[in-house]
Amino acid sequence: MKSMYVQYVVPSAGPAVLRGQRGALRRKLAAWGLGRTATDDILLVTGELLANALGHGTPPVRVVFTRSRTAEGLLVHIEVADAGTGLNTGMVRATWRHPSFSLADGGRGLLIVDTLAESWGDVPTDEGHTVWADVDCAGAGVPAGAARQ
Numbered sequence: 001m002k003s004m005y006v007q008y009v010v011p012s013a014g015p016a017v018l019r020g021q022r023g024a025l026r027r028k029l030a031a032w033g034l035g036r037t038a039t040d041d042i043l044l045v046t047g048e049l050l051a052n053a054l055g056h057g058t059p060p061v062r063v064v065f066t067r068s069r070t071a072e073g074l075l076v077h078i079e080v081a082d083a084g085t086g087l088n089t090g091m092v093r094a095t096w097r098h099p100s101f102s103l104a105d106g107g108r109g110l111l112i113v114d115t116l117a118e119s120w121g122d123v124p125t126d127e128g129h130t131v132w133a134d135v136d137c138a139g140a141g142v143p144a145g146a147a148r149q
Contacts, residue, residue, distance in 0.1 A: 026043065
């Protein structure tokens with residue numbers, strides 16, 4: 001199967017704009033033949049990455065989705081790019097393991113991404129950085145760590 005992709009540029013952080021983008025993406029994922037659980041997982045992961053880009057990054061923000069077939073089924077690769085400096089994913093993961101870590105201090109969004117995505121990370125680019133996540137549609141609804149055990 002040939003890879004398919006769709007790209008959105010998020011013009012602002014207003015709730016109405018984000019709702020419209022979410023609706024458009026839900027329709028695109030349905031057209032790709034993804035089930036409801038996979039669609040919900042993709043929308044949740046995208047929402048968390050987008051919230052970080054809009055809250056901590058620098059505009060413009062671009063979101064790209066790529067669907068491809070793997071030996072196990074379908075995989076959706078999500079990229080959220082902005083012009084900011086990025087984050088240290090190793091430091092984020094180390095913070096979660098530290099005894100003083102508390103969800104009350106924030107950081108829940110990337111923990112949700114870590115739970116639902118098969119893998120995720122951050123890549124610096126000439127224009128800023130891109131945070132990406134891969135959602136395995138065959139394992140949708142099952143935390144990624146549990147699916148690997």
